[in-house]
Every structure is written in C-alpha cells, then in structure tokens.
Amino acid sequence: MQGTLSVSVWRGGEAGSFQSYEVPRRGNQTVLDVVTYVQRKLDGSLSYRFACRVGMCGSCAMMVNGRPRWTCRTRVSRVASSGKLTIAPLRNLPVIKDLTVDMTDFFDKWAKAGGVFKPTATRAEDFAAIRPTDSKRRHADAGIECIGCGICYAACDVVAWKPGYLGPAALNRAWTLVNDTRDGNGAARLRAVAGDDGCLACHSQQGCQEHCPKHLNPTAAIAGLKRAVAVAALKGRL
Amino acid sequence: MSAEKLQTCLWLVQRISASVLAVAVAVHLITIIAAVQGGLTAAEIIARVGGNGAWAAFYGVFVVAAAVHAPIGVRTVLQEMTPLPNFFVNALSALFGIGLLIMGLDAVSILYRLGGG
Known part of the structure; x- marks a missing residue:
C-alpha cells in the first residue's frame, strides 16, 4: 500500500487541540499502528494506552473520526477511505493527556x-x-x-x-x-x-x-x- | 418510601399512563375524523360532546393521564438538559402537572355544562 495518511491527533488536556501528522500507509495497518507510529517516529511525548493489541484487554479505545472504536482491531482501510484520520480521547471521560482518559x-x-x-x-x-x-x-x-x-x-x-x-x-x-x-x-x-x-x-x-x-x-x-x-x-x- | 422505590414508581406510572393515552388519543383522533362533517367548529363540537356524561368521563380520564404522564417526562428533560438542582426540577414538574390537571378538567367541565349537562 502506497501514500500517506493525514492524521489529526488530540494533544493536551481538556483544553487541548488537534495536531496534524503525516503517517505512511501500510497494508493491514490498524489505527493503533498509526498512533504508535506517531509516538515512536514523530513525537515521543504523545500519551496513549494499549496493552494486548489483539482485542482482549480493552485499553486502546479512542474516538476515531468521531466514533468510539477499539483501535487495535480497527483497520485504517475501513475507517479512512479518504486518507484522513481524526483521533481523539474517549468521549464522556475526563482527559488526562492527549489520548489518555481518566477511567x-x-x-x-x-x-x-x-x-x-x-x-x-x-x-x-x-x-x-x-x-x-x-x-x-x-x-x-x-x-x-x-x-x-x-x-x-x-x-x-x-x-x-x-x-x-x-x-x-x-x-x-x-x-x-x-x-x-x-x-x-x-x-x-x-x-x-x-x-x-x-x-x-x-x-x-x-x-x-x-x-x-x-x-x-x-x-x-x-x-x-x-x-x-x-x-x-x-x-x-x- | 426510598428514593429508588419512588423513582421506580414514577417510571411505572409514566408507562401505565402512556398506555391509557395511546387508547385515548386513538379514540379522540378517530372520532374527530369520523364525526367532523361540516368543518371543525365550536358549535358542532359542543353539540356532539357537550352535556354527555360518557364523553365527559372519557375526556376526564384523558386529562388525568396526560397530567400524570407529561410532568414525569418534563422532569427527565429538565434533569438531562438543565443544571437545575433536583428540588427545583421536581417542583417545576409538579407545578406543570397541576396546571395541566386544573386547565384540562376545567375545559372538560365547561364543555359538559355548555351542552346543558
């Protein structure tokens, strides 16, 4: 798979804002892969939660293009056909920092x-x-x-x-x-x-x-x- | 009575009154559609319904069901959409219900008396 994804990620606490990143597209890429790429390659200060990566632990849920989803089992190809992703912390919970909420x-x-x-x-x-x-x-x-x-x-x-x-x-x-x-x-x-x-x-x-x-x-x-x-x-x- | 029991009773009463309203609204609408022949006028309504004990009883039940059902819904709306404390929410909803009951029963009584009842 070729090209890049345009990704907007929530940064900061309740009063934060979206920041844009360009992430390379990969075959079978998940939304969690995208967030991990941003943290490992583009901005190490990004906070988010994950553990099992196989849909068992329930820790990686985020708002993806306005809908709550488990990011480890959500393929980018299914939710970002236009090549754009907006990733925000879960709704209805206080934001601690970036994509991490207080549960x-x-x-x-x-x-x-x-x-x-x-x-x-x-x-x-x-x-x-x-x-x-x-x-x-x-x-x-x-x-x-x-x-x-x-x-x-x-x-x-x-x-x-x-x-x-x-x-x-x-x-x-x-x-x-x-x-x-x-x-x-x-x-x-x-x-x-x-x-x-x-x-x-x-x-x-x-x-x-x-x-x-x-x-x-x-x-x-x-x-x-x-x-x-x-x-x-x-x-x-x- | 505990708060949980009172709130559950309100929820139950709202559902029971809804089932009464479903029948009452259906009878009301069907009657209007079937009975109105020469235009919807006050004179025709009074001639048909006024002074009739059965219709007065029917609309009396209708009013009571509406006056019970609506304020419980208004209470929920106020709880969800306003920052008002529960005391004010309960008081406003109760006042709304009492208002509906008084105005509704007054209208039924006037209609009955206008028809010579």
Whole structure:
C-alpha cells in the first residue's frame, strides 16, 4: 500500500487541540499502528494506552473520526477511505493527556451498580451445576464477554447529559449478575440500579449496542433490569 | 418510601399512563375524523360532546393521564438538559402537572355544562 495518511491527533488536556501528522500507509495497518507510529517516529511525548493489541484487554479505545472504536482491531482501510484520520480521547471521560482518559468514574460506577459477585456457597460445598441451556444462564452469557473498554460509555448520550448515570457497561455487568443463580446480592443490586441514575434513565437509543466491539447488547441488558426493577417494586421488594 | 422505590414508581406510572393515552388519543383522533362533517367548529363540537356524561368521563380520564404522564417526562428533560438542582426540577414538574390537571378538567367541565349537562 502506497501514500500517506493525514492524521489529526488530540494533544493536551481538556483544553487541548488537534495536531496534524503525516503517517505512511501500510497494508493491514490498524489505527493503533498509526498512533504508535506517531509516538515512536514523530513525537515521543504523545500519551496513549494499549496493552494486548489483539482485542482482549480493552485499553486502546479512542474516538476515531468521531466514533468510539477499539483501535487495535480497527483497520485504517475501513475507517479512512479518504486518507484522513481524526483521533481523539474517549468521549464522556475526563482527559488526562492527549489520548489518555481518566477511567475512574467508569469503573467506580461498576461498583456502584453492584458489579461484585457475592457468593452464596462456601469452599466446602461442591461446584454449582448450571445447565448452559438454562434461560438465566443464557441471559448472563449474552453479556459476559464485556472487556471494559468504555466504548459503550463514550457512545451513550445519556451519560453525556446526565453525568451520574451508571452507563451501559456497569448496568450490563449488573444484569449478568442478576441472572447468576449463585449470587446472593440480588435485592441490594436491584436497589443500586433502580432510580434516576440507574437503568430507568436509559432512552434505548442503542448507541452502546451499535458501537460495542464485542457485539454485545447492553440496551437489552438494561431492558431486562427495568423489568426486574419494576417487578421488585410491585412486589414491595425494592 | 426510598428514593429508588419512588423513582421506580414514577417510571411505572409514566408507562401505565402512556398506555391509557395511546387508547385515548386513538379514540379522540378517530372520532374527530369520523364525526367532523361540516368543518371543525365550536358549535358542532359542543353539540356532539357537550352535556354527555360518557364523553365527559372519557375526556376526564384523558386529562388525568396526560397530567400524570407529561410532568414525569418534563422532569427527565429538565434533569438531562438543565443544571437545575433536583428540588427545583421536581417542583417545576409538579407545578406543570397541576396546571395541566386544573386547565384540562376545567375545559372538560365547561364543555359538559355548555351542552346543558
């Protein structure tokens, strides 16, 4: 592959600006390759995050031409047909520097949504036998592959409008645990995800589902939480 | 009642009132399309609906459903689009709902009385 890419990269903190670079085009080049080229060859002061480079760790998410994407698995040929790339830090999260955002709020909200598994059995007991075909297990399986990349959080307009909103990833995690029959924190978790900052705030716009690189559907998980919360309220268990 | 339970109840009430409104709006529109023959005039509406207890009850339910449904939505819009503290958001939404209820029920009552009811 010949030619160069015209790349605009966000530099600085919240009040930064875009800086332009020319990067050689390569066959099968990913957006992460482009960012790495800028840092290694053009400007060593560029800050960004990555680890596994194979779509497992969820650390390299950035805004690419206005959309949140996992950059290690995003081919340049798919997103920059015109030869231009604009790379910015993830939306809805405070910028630390350049392409690095502060994920503290994002992960704190997982804890607020009751994202921690509370076992009901002890080590002395045998393994729980759960059929893979069990309907609750299927609901949990549908959301369990989340890699915590923050792309759904960046894609969500409700997070942008309402900073307290727990967000799609935390609520998806809560839904997998609501459907985990081994978990013993169900009532407290439903209380945690009910209310104005929880699942009821979701407008079902499905930006999370549209952008999730793992093709999960947090909107469906949130709809499940809404039903569970409504039933709990009607039965006086909230 | 806990805040979570109250907010969940508001969410549920908004959905229940939406289902009432869906039926009420459909009946209202179909009736208008079917009944209006000589142009939409106040005289024709009063002649058709005024003084009729069944229509007054129908529009009374319509008004109550709208007065419950709309302020809960306005509350969400204010929470998302303005920096107002929750107390003001709740107060403004409640005032909006009370206003809708008073004006709506007043209109239904006047229509009923104008028709000789």
